[in-house]
Amino acid sequence: MIFKSIIGRDILVAVRRRADVGTALLFFVIVASLFPLGVGAEPELLRMIAPGVIWVAALLSCLLSLPRLFEGDHADGTLEQMLLGSAPLGVVVGAKTLAHWIVAGLPLVLIAPLLALQYDMDEALYPVLILSLLLGTPVLSAIGAIGAALTLGLRGGGVLLALLVLPLYAPVLILGAGAVAAADAGIDPAAQLLLLGALLVLAGAFAPWAGAAALRISIE
Amino acid sequence: MKWFWYASPQTFYPLAGTVARICAVLAVALTLAGLYVGFFVAPTDATQGEAYRIIYLHVPAAWMSMFLYVVMALWAAAGLAFNTRLSFMMARALAPTGALFTFIALWTGSLWGRPTWGTYWVWDARLTSELILLFLYFGFIALQASIDDRRRADRAGALLAIVGVVNVPIIYFSVKWWNTLHQGASVSLTKAPSMAAAMLTGMLLMTFAFWAYAIAVTLARVRCEIREQG
Numbered sequence: 001m002i003f004k005s006i007i008g009r010d011i012l013v014a015v016r017r018r019a020d021v022g023t024a025l026l027f028f029v030i031v032a033s034l035f036p037l038g039v040g041a042e043p044e045l046l047r048m049i050a051p052g053v054i055w056v057a058a059l060l061s062c063l064l065s066l067p068r069l070f071e072g073d074h075a076d077g078t079l080e081q082m083l084l085g086s087a088p089l090g091v092v093v094g095a096k097t098l099a100h101w102i103v104a105g106l107p108l109v110l111i112a113p114l115l116a117l118q119y120d121m122d123e124a125l126y127p128v129l130i131l132s133l134l135l136g137t138p139v140l141s142a143i144g145a146i147g148a149a150l151t152l153g154l155r156g157g158g159v160l161l162a163l164l165v166l167p168l169y170a171p172v173l174i175l176g177a178g179a180v181a182a183a184d185a186g187i188d189p190a191a192q193l194l195l196l197g198a199l200l201v202l203a204g205a206f207a208p209w210a211g212a213a214a215l216r217i218s219i220e
Numbered sequence: 221m222k223w224f225w226y227a228s229p230q231t232f233y234p235l236a237g238t239v240a241r242i243c244a245v246l247a248v249a250l251t252l253a254g255l256y257v258g259f260f261v262a263p264t265d266a267t268q269g270e271a272y273r274i275i276y277l278h279v280p281a282a283w284m285s286m287f288l289y290v291v292m293a294l295w296a297a298a299g300l301a302f303n304t305r306l307s308f309m310m311a312r313a314l315a316p317t318g319a320l321f322t323f324i325a326l327w328t329g330s331l332w333g334r335p336t337w338g339t340y341w342v343w344d345a346r347l348t349s350e351l352i353l354l355f356l357y358f359g360f361i362a363l364q365a366s367i368d369d370r371r372r373a374d375r376a377g378a379l380l381a382i383v384g385v386v387n388v389p390i391i392y393f394s395v396k397w398w399n400t401l402h403q404g405a406s407v408s409l410t411k412a413p414s415m416a417a418a419m420l421t422g423m424l425l426m427t428f429a430f431w432a433y434a435i436a437v438t439l440a441r442v443r444c445e446i447r448e449q450g
Contacts, residue, residue, distance in 0.1 A: 213379055
């Protein structure tokens with residue numbers, strides 16, 4: 001009930017301020033487009049670094065949109081009402097995390113094939129890339145929510161958030177990019193994808209509660 | 221036993237002073253003994269020559285770096301559970317020492333890697349996870365430093381430490397899976413160590429020296445914290 005209504009509300013808020021969503025998405029595309037300028041445009045090289053570049057760009061783009069997760073609600077007092085309300089805070093944080101993923105993570109998944117095309121990735125790898133992003137980006141949102149809650153309202157919060165959250169993103173990056181690289185090398189990527197799924201289950205089960213505890217610490 | 225007697229900063233302050241002094245003396249004595257055994261008694265390694273001797277700093281530092289993070293998270297958890305100010309002070313005081321040991325492990329590792337692997341840095345599983353551990357320590361320190369409200373800083377840092385300690389094994393195994401060419405562990409608890417007795421003695425002496433150092437420095441820092449907060 002509350003879960004659905006918060007998701008609906010957060011998506012509505014995001015749709016009303018489309019520019020924010022677009023900026024993070026554009027950032028994703030721009031970062032990925034800069035790499036060929038830096039490392040050179042040999043198709044062989046690009047094909048090799050494509051999974052890593054796309055994944056790192058997705059990581060950074062997700063990071064960029066994280067502060068918005070609680071900031072707006074904190075500024076206008078909605079968040080305090082949510083803390084005081086009868087709904088379990090973990091459920092609220094879970095709903096907001098899912099809404100964040102739908103607004104910031106899902107578009108990345110959908111636009112990733114376009115970047116893969118630019119990098120001349122083998123078309124047979126597209127499903128693996130999409131699946132790995134589909135499993136991995138929600139984990140990024142879930143872990144990121146803890147960091148966003150901890151740094152809520154701090155000066156220099158954005159940079160601090162990066163310092164807190166990026167090391168925790170390492171396993172997702174390794175498994176996500178690894179799945180595509182494995183498939184490229186002709187190895188079954190099931191192992192990486194299954195482990196990503198396991199991370200998703202773990203993060204989905206525990207991260208919202210840790211995020212809720214972090215929110216209570218930040219707003220007292 | 222009055223377990224919580226020393227949970228109060230006032231009663232803990234003199235005890236911390238005594239223990240810190242004893243541990244400081246122990247640290248110096250054990251370091252001298254350990255370095256003596258390591259550099260003069262232990263035999264030269266058959267394959268790596270004299271270069272291996274950095275093991276007496278490298279391995280204990282690496283152990284301490286990981287161990288201290290767990291200890292820090294335990295104090296942080298105790299602080300959140302019992303709401304004791306002293307626990308948060310301990311967690312806060314442990315972080316710089318842990319970061320220092322992580323840095324020493326990385327530094328000595330790269331110095332060791334140069335003659336044996338031919339390079340200062342390789343993206344090997346243990347090096348990489350140690351590097352990420354260093355980032356985790358920095359994150360903890362930076363988070364606490366950027367929050368002015370003391371209570372919030374303590375609790376936010378504590379939560380971050382707990383989230384970090386849950387993630388450390390995940391990071392370790394994912395990185396290990398990603399790539400590994402590090403030499404296998406030469407000391408393990410389950411099978412007989414594959415090194416000479418003198419080498420092992422030197423390493424254990426250095427490990428205890430690092431323990432004593434960590435305790436002494438942490439307690440000294442806690443005493444400063446207690447004074448600062450009154």
